[in-house]
Amino acid sequence: MQGTILERQLLEPRSLTDALKMLRDEGPLVPMAGCTDLYVALNFGTLQPKRFLNLWNLDTLRGIESRGATLRIGALTTYTEIIKSGVIRRRLPMLAAAAREIGGVQIQNRGTIGGNVANASPAGDTLPVLLAADAVVVLRSAAGTRRVPMTSFYTGYRQTVARPDELIVACDIPAIRGRQWFRKVGTRAAQAIAKIVVAGVWENARAGVRPRLAMGSVAPVPLRLPQTEEALGGGASLAEAQEILQREIAPIDDLRSTAGYRRQVAANLLGQFFSLRSVRL
Amino acid sequence: MVLLRRRRAVGRNVLRKEGHDKVTGLARYIDDIPFDNVLYVRTIRSTVPAGEIASIHYNFDQAGFTIVDHRDVPGRNIVALIDEDQPSLAVTHVRHIAEPILLLAHPDRARLLTADVAIDYREATPNFDPERSDISFKAIAIDKGRLDAGMGQADVIVEGEYRAGHQEQLYIEPNGVVAVPENGGVTLYGSLQCPYYVHRALAVLLGLPPEKVRVVQTETGGGFGGKEEYPSVIAGHAALVAMKSGRPAKLIYDRVEDMLATTKRHPAIVRHRTGVKKDGRLTAMDIDVVLDGGAYATLSAVVLSRGMIHASGPYRCDHIRARGRAAMTNTPPNGAFRGFGAPQTQFAIEAHMDVIADRLGIDPLRLRERNALRPGDTTATGQKVGKDCTALQVLREAARRTSFSKKRKALEGSHRGIGLSLFFHGSGFTGGGEVKLASKASLALTERGVQIRVASTEIGQGTRTMHAQIVADTLGIPYDEVDVSAADTATVPDSGPTVASRTCMIVGRLLQRCAEDMRARLGRLTPAAYFKKHGGFVVTKQYEKPPGLEWDDDHYRGDAYGSYGWACDVVEVEVDPVTYQATPVSFTTVHEIGRAIHPMLAAGQIEGGSSQGLGYALLEEVVMRGGKMANAQLTNYIIPTTLDTPPMTIEILESPYKYGPFGAKGVGEMPIDGPAPAVVNALRHAGVVVSEIPATPEKIMKAAMRRSG
C-alpha cells in the first residue's frame, strides 16, 4: 500500500556516467533495476528510503557477450534474457537452470542478475551459480572500475563490499570446462523462495575432475564450500565429505524451514552431486 | 398441472451469467467502484495476545481525521452472530493479536497510513494451547449403542492421533467494504457471502431498525467461507466511521492484514480408539475432537457440530462415542472455511482407516467396502441413510478407474504411493438449522421479464447461473430470459447464508417451487404476454422441511442432514528421497452429487475444492509465533501454483435426492474433505507415516528418519 510516495524522489540518469556522478554527488540513492525485490519491500514498509536512481534505461548495462574466454553478463540482463540466450545455454547452462526457477514469467521478465547480486539475499538463486563459476563482479564508480571476485563480494547478512557510490555493471565469468549442475529446493514448484539451493561444477582438470560447489540458504551469505571441495577432490568418501560439509554450513530455523532439514538435504544434495562425477568430458 | 417444455438448461453447460463481465474487466469488485467524498479507513489493532489496554497515544496531527473507538458505538458493541462475546472494538481488554481497538479515517491515504498511534498494555499470560484451555465455546457428545459392548466385541483395538493446522482461505480478492451513510441509516457495499448476516450485525451495532440498513453484495473475488461471518466485522467498522463522519467510508484490507486478522480454518486434534474384528468390521469407535476456536466463539459451535457428525466417517458401526469441544485460545478467532469441521475430522478417520488396515493386514479398499454405509444403515446420530447413498459405488468406481489394487502392488517398495479416501458431506444446515433459518426466495414477473430475487451470492461457484437454469426449465422459458437480481437486502428476501452447500439444494428448491407457482399462474401465456395483460407479480416461497426429518438437538440424535453427497479420492504421490518433497502426480475423484445442474460448474467445484484439499495436505502451513501468524504474506503462505497441481480426473455420479431441485444435493464443500487423507494414505503406502497435516518435507523427513532409525 502506497503511503509516503509523495516524499520520494526519482533521479533519471541519461547515461552510466550520469548515473555514477549522481551516486557520487547526490547520494544516498537506492538504485532501481527490475524492482522485483525493491517494490516488495516498499509495499510492505520494511524499506523506507526516499531517493531512487532509475537504472532501467541504461542499455550499456544490458547484453550477454562472449569476450574470448570470458562471458560477460550485463547487470540489467533479465532472467528471461538469460533463459533465452544461446550463449548462456552453451557456456553456463546452470545459470539458465537457476533463472528458470525464479518466480514465474512475470518476475523473470523484470528481475535482473545485477539485482539478485546486489540484493545479497542468502537465498538468491543465481548466487551459488556465480560462486561456483568463479564469477567476478564488475563495479563502476565515478572514480573507476573495481573487480571483486564473487567469493569475496559478501561480508555478512545482506552486506556486500560495494560502496554507496558504486554500481554493479556486469558479471564476468571465466570459461568452464566440465559438467554443471544446479538444484533448487523451494517451498513449492514455482514462485518459491529457496529453502536450500546448490550449484556445482565437476571441472575437467589434468588428473580427472575437480569439484566446485556453492550453496545458498545455509548461512547468512551464499557460500562457496572450499573444504568440502577439497575433501571431494582429494578422494574422500561421500560420508567423509558430508561430515565436512556439515562443519562448513550454518543453516538456521526460519519461517520456511528448519536447520535440521537444511542440513539433511544439503548432505543428500552432496550425494547427488557426488554421483554426477565422471571422468572428464 | 405444470406446463413444461422439454428441458433446455439443466444438465447443460450454459454460459455463466456474468462470464462476459469477468473476462473483460467490466465486473466491478468493491475496490473498482468509485465513491465520492470518501474517507479511507485504517484499523488500529492489538499487538499483544492478551491484556488490558493501559493507554492510547495519538502521536499525530488529528486535523481532518475521524477517530472511532468503542464509545462511538451507537447500538451494542458486539459482532452479532451466535454468541455475543466478540466486541466490534475492544473496550478495556484484548484477547488476541490484531484485535481491533480503534479506527482512523481520513480522505488522504498517505496521512492515514503515516498516523502514529501508540498503545500501552498491561499484558496477561496468553494461552495458545487448546488442550490447556479451560474455556470451551461448545461441547458436543454423540452416543450410539454402548461403547463398552462394542469394544468387548473387538478382536483388535487400534489407536491413533491426528492433527491438522490452520488453513487460510486465500480468496484472491481481500476483504473490503464501503459504507455510505444515507436515509438516516447506512448502505453497505462489499465483498461478502451473506448479506443478511451483515444486515443483522449492522442493525445491532448501530442501533438501527432493519429498514434503515441496506446491504449490497458487490462482485466477490472468492469467499470459501472466509467471507461468511467475517464481513460483519469489517462492515461494522466501516459503518461506524460512516455514521460518525457523515461520509462514505472505504475499508479494504491488504493481503497482510487480511491474513493476520481474519478467520481461518479451526486447527484440530482428533484421537481415535477403534474396535475392529479380524475381518475388518468396525465394532466400536471412540472419538475425541478438540478444535482451536481462537479468542472468540464466532461459528465454532457449528464447525464443531459438523465436524462431530462427520467424525466417524461414511461407515456403519453400532457403537460410537464421540466427544468434542471447541476451546478458546488467545489467537485471532477461527471461523468458516469450506468443509467447516468435516475436512478436519474426515482427515482423521480416513487416515485412521489405513492404520487399521495395516494393523489387520487387510487391503484398505476391502476394509472400506466392508464398513461403508449402505442404504438403510444408520449414521453416528442414528439417521437412516437413504436410497440415494452411493458410498460403495463411488468407492468401487474410483478403485476401478485408477486400477487401485493393481497399482498398490506395483508401487510396493518404490518412492511412489497410491492412497484413497472415502468421504461424505451433509448438505444444508445441520439438524433443525434450516427450519430456524426459514429461508425465503422470490421470483418476480416484471416489465423486463422474470427475475430471481434471493440473498444467495455469486462468489464464483455459479449461483446466478445455476439458479437461472432451475427457474428457466421449471418455467419452460429460455435460460437467457431469466434475470438475477443483485443480492441487495432492499430487493431480496432472506434466503439464508451462502454456505453449507445449500445454495442449490435448499435455495434452488425454493426457486423451483416459486417457478412452479408462477408457471401455474401464467397458464399458457408467456411471461411477457401475461405481464401485458395482467401486470406483474412476485411469488415468494419459504423453506419447508421435507417430511420425515427429525432432529434432537439436546441429545444430538436423528436426521442431521436432509441428504448427503458421497465421494472417493485416489491420489498417487511421489516422494523425492533427496529432498523429502511429496508431489501429487495424479488425482482421481468420483463424486456423487444427486444431479449436476451444470456439469462444468460442478466439475469446477470439485477441481477447485480438491486443489484446496491438496494444499491443505501438503503446502499450506500457518506458522504461529506468540499468537500471531508469522508468515502472513503470499511469499510465505503458499497455495498450489499450476506446477504444484496434478492432472485431475473427475467423474460425477448422480443418485437423485427427492427433495433437491431436479434431484440435486450439494457439491460446494465435499471436494475439500477427501484429498488430505488420500495423500497421507498414499504417503503411508510409500513408506512415510505422518499423522499431521500439512505433510511438509520437514515432517516427511522426520518420518523417513524414524523409519530408518
Added chain:
Amino acid sequence: MRLNVNRKIVTVKAHPLARLLDVLREECGLTGTKEGCGEGECGACTVLVDGEPVNSCLVPVAQVQGTRIATIEGLGGTHRLQRAFVEHGGAQCGICTPGMIMAAAALGRRPSLDEIRTGLAGNLCRCTGYAAIYRSVLASRTTSKGKGQRAKA
C-alpha cells in the same frame, strides 16, 4: 507523463515511482487489473509491457514510458481467450481472470499444455484448481491462419 495504454496515448498525472497498477486503476480508470497481494506473488495485476507479462504492482510507472502497455480492457471483449474462458469455465469468481488472460495472451497462438502450465505458474487461482483454465487456453488456440476454434455449444 504520456503512456501508451491499449494502443492509445494517455496523459496521466502520476508520481514517477507510483506503481503502474495504481496508475492504471486510478489515473486511467482501468480497474480491470486487480491487486491481490502487492508482492508480485499472485499475478492478478499482470499486464503486458511490450508484449511481456509483468506484475504491475512491482513496476514504477517511470520505467514504462515509451513502452506499449496492454491491459484486459484492450482485448476488446471478443478475443479468443475471453470467449474460451467463458465457454470452458476458466473464470469462476473472476478476480484472477484478467491477469490470467493477459499472461495467457503472451503464450502465443498454440501453446502446449506444458507451456501453459509454466507460462501461468506466476498466476494464482484459488477457485478452479487450474484445470478449466488449461481447457480454456487449449480451446482458444488458433491455427496458423488465425481462425479461432469453434467452441462447443
